[in-house]
Amino acid sequence: MAYLSMGEAHRRITDYLGRFSDAVSSQDVASLKHLLSLSSNSPSLLSLADALNLFQDANRLIKQSDKYSQFAEIVVPLFRCLQNYKLNNLVDAYHAYEKAANAFIQEFRNWDSAWALEALYVIAYEIRVLAERADRELSANGKSPEKLKAAGSYLMKVFGVLAGKGPKRVGALYVTCQLFKIYFKLGTVHLCRSVIRSIETARIFDFEEFPQRDKVTYMYYTGRLEVYNENFTAADQKLSYALAHCNPRSEENIRMILKYLIPVKLSIGILPQDWLLEKYNLVEYRNIVQALKRGDLQLLRSALEEHEDRFLRSGVYLVLEKLELQVYQRLLKKIYIIQKQKDPSKAHQMKLEVIIKALKWLEIDMDLDEVECIVAILIHKNLVKGYFAHKSKVVVLSKQDPFPKLTGKPVNA
Amino acid sequence: MERRQKNQQQQNPRRNPLSSSSSSSSSHSSNRKSRYRPPNRASGDARARHREDSGLDSGDATTWDEPRSLARSIDERASAAGTRSSMGIREQQEQHQHHQDGENARDSREFASAVGTCPYMCPGMGEMAQRERLRDLAVFERLHGNPAKTSPELAVKKFCRTISTRHVQLSDIRPLSVLGSTLDYLMNLMNSTPEPFETVHDFIFDRTRSIRQDLSMQDILDKRAIHMYEKMVNFHVISHHKLRLSSSGPNSFNISSLHHLNMEQLAKVLTSLYNLYDLNRDHNSMHKNEPEYRSLYVLLCLNSESLPEGERLSLWFRRVPTPVIKSKEMTFARRILRYFRTDNYKCFFSTIAAEASYLQYCALEPYIDKVRALAVLLINNGGYKLHPYPIAHLSNLLMMEESEVESFCIACGLETSLDEQGNKVLPTKQPAFNHPKAGHGKYGFSGFENICRTL
Numbered sequence: 001m002a003y004l005s006m007g008e009a010h011r012r013i014t015d016y017l018g019r020f021s022d023a024v025s026s027q028d029v030a031s032l033k034h035l036l037s038l039s040s041n042s043p044s045l046l047s048l049a050d051a052l053n054l055f056q057d058a059n060r061l062i063k064q065s066d067k068y069s070q071f072a073e074i075v076v077p078l079f080r081c082l083q084n085y086k087l088n089n090l091v092d093a094y095h096a097y098e099k100a101a102n103a104f105i106q107e108f109r110n111w112d113s114a115w116a117l118e119a120l121y122v123i124a125y126e127i128r129v130l131a132e133r134a135d136r137e138l139s140a141n142g143k144s145p146e147k148l149k150a151a152g153s154y155l156m157k158v159f160g161v162l163a164g165k166g167p168k169r170v171g172a173l174y175v176t177c178q179l180f181k182i183y184f185k186l187g188t189v190h191l192c193r194s195v196i197r198s199i200e201t202a203r204i205f206d207f208e209e210f211p212q213r214d215k216v217t218y219m220y221y222t223g224r225l226e227v228y229n230e231n232f233t234a235a236d237q238k239l240s241y242a243l244a245h246c247n248p249r250s251e252e253n254i255r256m257i258l259k260y261l262i263p264v265k266l267s268i269g270i271l272p273q274d275w276l277l278e279k280y281n282l283v284e285y286r287n288i289v290q291a292l293k294r295g296d297l298q299l300l301r302s303a304l305e306e307h308e309d310r311f312l313r314s315g316v317y318l319v320l321e322k323l324e325l326q327v328y329q330r331l332l333k334k335i336y337i338i339q340k341q342k343d344p345s346k347a348h349q350m351k352l353e354v355i356i357k358a359l360k361w362l363e364i365d366m367d368l369d370e371v372e373c374i375v376a377i378l379i380h381k382n383l384v385k386g387y388f389a390h391k392s393k394v395v396v397l398s399k400q401d402p403f404p405k406l407t408g409k410p411v412n413a
Numbered sequence: 414m415e416r417r418q419k420n421q422q423q424q425n426p427r428r429n430p431l432s433s434s435s436s437s438s439s440s441h442s443s444n445r446k447s448r449y450r451p452p453n454r455a456s457g458d459a460r461a462r463h464r465e466d467s468g469l470d471s472g473d474a475t476t477w478d479e480p481r482s483l484a485r486s487i488d489e490r491a492s493a494a495g496t497r498s499s500m501g502i503r504e505q506q507e508q509h510q511h512h513q514d515g516e517n518a519r520d521s522r523e524f525a526s527a528v529g530t531c532p533y534m535c536p537g538m539g540e541m542a543q544r545e546r547l548r549d550l551a552v553f554e555r556l557h558g559n560p561a562k563t564s565p566e567l568a569v570k571k572f573c574r575t576i577s578t579r580h581v582q583l584s585d586i587r588p589l590s591v592l593g594s595t596l597d598y599l600m601n602l603m604n605s606t607p608e609p610f611e612t613v614h615d616f617i618f619d620r621t622r623s624i625r626q627d628l629s630m631q632d633i634l635d636k637r638a639i640h641m642y643e644k645m646v647n648f649h650v651i652s653h654h655k656l657r658l659s660s661s662g663p664n665s666f667n668i669s670s671l672h673h674l675n676m677e678q679l680a681k682v683l684t685s686l687y688n689l690y691d692l693n694r695d696h697n698s699m700h701k702n703e704p705e706y707r708s709l710y711v712l713l714c715l716n717s718e719s720l721p722e723g724e725r726l727s728l729w730f731r732r733v734p735t736p737v738i739k740s741k742e743m744t745f746a747r748r749i750l751r752y753f754r755t756d757n758y759k760c761f762f763s764t765i766a767a768e769a770s771y772l773q774y775c776a777l778e779p780y781i782d783k784v785r786a787l788a789v790l791l792i793n794n795g796g797y798k799l800h801p802y803p804i805a806h807l808s809n810l811l812m813m814e815e816s817e818v819e820s821f822c823i824a825c826g827l828e829t830s831l832d833e834q835g836n837k838v839l840p841t842k843q844p845a846f847n848h849p850k851a852g853h854g855k856y857g858f859s860g861f862e863n864i865c866r867t868l
Contacts, residue, residue, distance in 0.1 A: 189728055220469050228727045256469040309735060315727040321751055369810060373759035379795035380756070389797035390806075396797070 009051035013058050016048050017068045020075060027115040033122045036078075036104075038085055038097065039129050049086035052079050073103035094127075094134035094147050098154060101127055105161055114167040121171065124158060124178045127151045132185070152182045152191070159195065165204055172198075172205065173214035180221040189225065196222060216242045220257055227260050228315055232410040235264045255280040263316040266292065266323055269406030284310060288320060295331030298362045300324055325411060328374055329383040331358060332395075333403045348386075348397040355395075368393060381411050529586025529631055534595045535568035536585040544568070551616050553602060569595060572622035587627050589637060596624055596641055603648065610659050611671060614652050618678065621645050625682075634692055636700070642686040643702055647772065649679035650709060654775035658855060676713075683710055694734075704740030705770065707733060711746040712776040715753045716783075726750070745773070753780060758788035762812045766860035770867045774858070782821075782856060785811045786848050789825050789839075796841030804829060804837035812859040821856060824849040 016035065023032035038045065052058055058079050062068045068075070081096035101123050108116055128151050135145030155175055162172040176195050183191045199205055199218070207215070223238030239261040246253050262272055262285050271289050276282075287303035290296070304311065304320060311317035332350070335358055340347035352371045359366050366374075375395050378384040385398035535541050541563060544550055548561050554569065556562045570587065587595065599617050606613055625645070628638055656672045683706070690703050710729065717726045730738075737743055745768050752761040761784050765774065788811055792802050804822075808815045815837065819829050822839055826847040832838045858864075 187728065187732055217469060228725050230725075253469045308738075312730050312733075312738065315731055317730065318727050318750075318754070322754060325755060370757075370759045373757060373791075373810075376791040376795040377756045380791045387795050387797050389800045390802055391800045 004050055004054055006055065009055040010061070012048050012051040013055060013061055016044075017062065017065075017075065020071060021067050024071065027113075029116055029118045032116065033119045036119055036122045036126065038081065038093075038126050045082065046086065049082040052083045053086060071107075074100050074107065076100075077103070090130065090134045090137045091147065094130045094151075097126060097130050098150065101154060105158060109161055112166075114171070117168060117171045120158070121174050124155060124175050127154055128178050128182055131182075148182055148186055149188075152179060152186070152188075155179050155182070156195075159198070163198060163202065163204065169204055170209055170211065173210040173218055177214055177217040177221065180218075184221070184224075189228070192221070192225060212245060213247075216245050216253075219245075220260075223257075224260050224315075227264060227319065230319065232264050232267050236261070236268065239264060251280065255282065258282055259314060260316065263319045266326075267319060268408050268410050269326065270408065288323065291327055292323060292330060295327055295329075295334050296362055297324060297327050297331065297359065298364055300327050322411075325378065325381060325383060326406070329378060329403055331355075331362075332378070332384060334358075336397065336402065348399055348402065350395045350397065352388075352393045352395065383411065527583060527586075527631060529588045529591075529627060530583050531570075531585055531587045532591060533565040533568070534587070534591065534598065535563075535565070535570045536587075537565065539585060540570060541565075541568050544571075552608060552612065553606070553616055569599070569616075569620045570623045570627075572619050572626060581630075586630055587624075589628075589631070589633055592624050592627055593637075593641065596621070596644055600644060600648065603651070610652075610655050611668060614656065614671065614675070617648055618652075618675070621648060622678075625685075634689060636693060639686065639689045639693065639700060642682060642689060643706060645682050646679070646686060646706060646709070649675055649682060650772050650775045653679065653713075654778055657778065679713070699734060699736045699740075704737050704742040705772065707737050708740075708742040708746035708773060709776045711743070711750055712773055715750055715777060715780050742770075742773070745769070749777065753784065756784075756787055756791065758784050758791070759810060762810065765858075766812055766863070769864055771864055774861075774864045778858075781858065782849070785813070785821060785856070786825060789822060789827065790846055792839070793827060793841050793843055793846055798840075798842045801830065801832060801838035801840040803832075804839060807839065808859075813856055814859070817856045821849070 019031060020035055022028070023035065034040075034042065035045075059072075059076055062072050062075055077096045077099035081093045081100060084090070084093040084096060104120075104123060108120060128148070131147040131151035134147040138145045138147070155178055159172060159175045159179070162168050162175060176199055179195055180192055183189050199207070210218075219238045219242040223235050223242060226232075226235035226238060239257055243254065243257045243261060246257060248254075258272075258276070258280055259282060262277075262282065265272065266285075266288065271292060272285070274286065274289075277286050277289070284303075284307040287299055287306075291300035291303060300323065304317070308317065311320060332355065335350060335354060336347060339350065339354075352368055352375070355371050355375075356366055356368070359371075372388055372390070372393075375384065375388045379386060379388070382404055384395075385400075385402045385404060386396050388395050531537075533541075545561055545563055550560055550563050550568070554563045554567045556564050556567060599620055603613055603617060624641070628641065652675050653672070656668055656675060659668055686706060687710075690700050690706075693700065711726065714726060714729075733743070745764070748764060749761065751757075752764065762781075765777070765781075769777070789807075792807070796802055804815055804818050807813075808818045811818065811821075813821065819837060822829050826845045827839065827843050829837055829839050
């Protein structure tokens with residue numbers, strides 16, 4: 001580390017203080033937000049931290065001048081945060097940042113216009129990210145990780161400040177998205193409900209007014225919630241919106257959206273093309289798509305098993321499992337087509353024994369009872385039109401459209 | 414909470430970063446005896462973070478396998494209950510209740526690591542005498558049936574909701590060994606008393622709650638607590654089954670509310686048990702019984718759609734440790750879930766008969782008649798009109814006695830008849846199917862004796 005003199009340290013500190021107060025007084029949010037962006041690890045902030053750790057008496061400097069002391073409530077804890085951050089005391093850094101953030105919000109409230117909104121975004125982001133790191137530190141030391149939860153509470157407060165009639169309200173969606181990330185990470189997803197309700201039903205909000213980027217993120221998270229709740233039509237709508245409005249160059253984001261959209265589309269009978277899976281590195285879905293195309297139940301099962309952990313962690317496993325009914329439909333349709341080629345007049349009658357044989361060929365053992373059961377299910381869900389004759393162990397298919405397509409609607413319950 | 418922050422400051426005083434020899438990594442380790450320190454964790458990571466929010470996050474749950482040493486604070490458990498696993502019924506209300514169960518979280522810090530000294534199942538001085546005076550004795554606590562007299566062998570400490578720990582003496586709290594024998598006494602009572610089950614259930618419900626209260630006041634969070642919580646889960650799961658059996662006649666409304674309260678309590682106890690498993694986890698291992706007790710949650714919540722939004726099974730599975738997922742018991746539960754969700758009645762019943770343990774059976778029992786109704790619906794719907802379905806065959810499929818199949822079909826609004834050979838059959842394509850009303854009848858399960866052998 002280069003030698004740092006007291007004089008230089010003093011200069012760096014007063015320099016920052018000057019920039020801070022100038023930014024506020026001239027409402028220069030572009031400058032202000034850089035001064036708050038801890039995790040950017042910008043050289044100027046890091047060198048300021050070194051200066052603070054050396055100088056040790058920045059508070060005196062702050063209080064010395066009226067120009068700076070008006071921001072003491074914000075800057076004093078912010079400095080403390082920087083010092084701790086540089087020394088890797090993340091828990092202390094978080095505490096200090098939260099204090100600074102609270103003071104900032106108080107000031108923000110008093111500013112009439114929404115000029116400082118982007119600075120507030122930075123603070124909201126930093127609070128979350130710092131809390132995550134603080135929690136990692138706590139866990140590593142055998143303590144309970146609770147800072148992310150605290151960050152959630154802080155952000156709810158911020159949401160409350162923004163949820164008013166003035167121009168600041170367009171910031172509410174960004175804060176909502178930060179809250180979503182927190183709740184999803186903590187697993188307390190049910191807490192999303194109340195913010196969603198505020199955004200979607202409060203009269204002060206007009207969804208179209210919000211920035212595009214925030215709308216995409218919002219639809220992504222609410223779309224995911226619909227997937228977990230298995231409301232496929234709503235999930236399709238929201239995730240498709242996110243996909244359509246997402247920046248086409250941010251491949252990573254597109255990939256995230258597709259990861260959830262694909263299972264939804266599969267459930268309503270729409271298959272993605274292979275180039276899509278290839279391009280966005282979603283090859284875990286490849287065999288599942290194949291299984292649906294071929295009616296290959298074994299392939300579906302092995303694909304689910306191969307990526308079991310991944311699918312469980314993202315929460316789409318149960319959705320994919322249910323695709324087996326569509327796979328059965330495809331298998332029966334193939335048998336039907338083969339029978340039609342051999343003898344069109346008898347094609348609509350399918351012996352259960354033949355189905356058993358086809359399954360055996362796929363290395364799956366099923367007895368008569370189970371096959372009959374599957375047929376009964378397919379008929380009930382309108383994946384097959386016809387009936388089964390128990391005594392003759394035969395499925396009799398309808399002469400017209402015996403295998404109705406899903407046409408974009410989920411398999412009916 | 415202020416107390417928590419203050420405590421942290423006591424243990425981690427703001428140090429002058431340049432003073433003496435303290436380096437950054439030792440600032441947290443000095444008064445903490447952490448059992449496990451993963452390499453490079455506390456040194457933080459120096460990678461530059463994205464300047465801007467990348468927008469979306471990958472959506473995968475954080476890996477669960479961060480080892481944690483035994484927790485000492487009740488605050489931790491209280492917050493862990495909120496964040497670690499979410500449970501079916503009104504999670505926030507439950508969390509509040511959990512606070513109450515563990516008593517005033519801040520006050521009970523005073524009892525951290527304290528050991529109770531009450532040698533009896535019920536504190537002798539205060540409670541026992543007072544309840545004798547007030548004639549507030551359960552039927553099991555009465556000496557020779559006398560409603561005003563009890564004894565140390567019979568009285569069991571009651572659950573007290575509004576207790577303030579400031580007034581509680583150590584002599585009112587039962588130490589672990591006494592709690593263990595109290596619990597055993599209660600479990601034996603469940604199986605040996607001639608009293609109607611609702612009465613026993615009520616008593617044990619309350620007294621086990623008090624046991625949990627004593628456990629949490631003494632901060633007992635280790636494997637011994639796990640052992641006791643497992644037994645208490647057993648009680649609630651078995652009640653889940655037995656209360657259904659007794660729910661008929663004039664008492665049935667009362668029973669169904671007992672059933673509902675039991676389910677709520679079961680949810681809480683299971684959540685606490687899962688937290689204990691997490692707290693006591695060493696590296697990638699799992700507790701011996703953890704797979705079975707985790708599988709119970711799946712079986713209790715088969716009909717995930719009935720759970721509040723945000724608490725569906727898809728979310729719950731994200732946080733289940735991998736060894737548990739791969740276990741025999743969890744694999745069974747997941748297959749049952751798949752059969753339930755795809756209406757596969759054939760495999761649903763045959764798998765239960767072949768593989769369910771007694772506890773697992775009790776947990777999923779309420780769904781059995783639902784799937785039976787579904788099977789009858791599907792067969793009636795898809796079966797050829799000229800091939801009425803043999804009742805004998807149906808009884809094999811649905812694991813029911815033939816006579817019960819008949820009355821079940823009738824409860825579904827369907828008629829049965831006889832074929833030319835005199836066998837009972839169910840004609841199909843009958844127009845008037847309805848789902849049987851809840852609590853309409855008690856049907857058995859053909860494989861039940863077999864399942865009971867796993868007890």
